[in-house]
Amino acid sequence: MQFFPHTTIQTWERFYRANFINSLTGFKSVSLIGTVNQKGQTNLAIFSSMVHLGSDPALIGFINRPIQAAPHTLANIQATEIYTVNHVHPSFLELAHQTSAKYPEEVSEFDELGLTPEFIDSIAAPFVKESKVKYALSLEEIIPIKLNNTFLVIGKLQHVTLEEEEILLPDGFLELSKTSSLCSNGIDAYYSTQLIDRYEYAKPGVKPEKIKKLGG
């Protein structure tokens, strides 16, 4: 067994400590956020902090690091109030990872890396054509987190595009493993997923039944 009090963790070399803490919270979905500035310059960056906040209204949040560390996505969202979220798949994983590099403001990661901007249904922000699950969010609120100068960015769902119909099951569940949407841990490790089981809504004292295979 290994036991690490925070006083010990605090003494570790900073990159070792960052890897340890970044991977401690476990697997997260990983997405590319597409934005545009007021001059029409597109931007694309990878984010793994997407979080479901509620389904009615459909609100989705993510954490943006301090502005100096990750300036462009946040500035564009503030300016245009619209952004896209695009799942990452193995076919363009390397390019998706590369979007985390600090490109200058005037360089679009789409052009630099060869991902294809796609414009759907009058949303000004670019989607990623190569992504099979993508949605648009309109800005609702940016909550500064004073503790560490990060931001909780909250958006409201505008629309969803699914490139492969079979991932949408008859009860509305999206079986994302069927389209190889990836997840990540820390800031450099990516994983594919496999469905184990789905279970009926849990009730106290009742053994949960497995949901029988629905559709595809």
Ligand SMILES: Cc1cc2nc3c(=O)[nH]c(=O)nc-3n(C[C@H](O)[C@H](O)[C@H](O)COP(=O)(O)O)c2cc1C
């Ligand atoms: C796997 C992975 C996940 C990341 N998740 C986040 C995140 O949730 N929030 C964030 O601010 N930066 C995250 N980053 C870092 C950003 O991608 C990086 O700072 C990027 O340069 C931001 O670009 P921008 O200035 O164009 O917004 C992540 C990087 C990697 C490799």
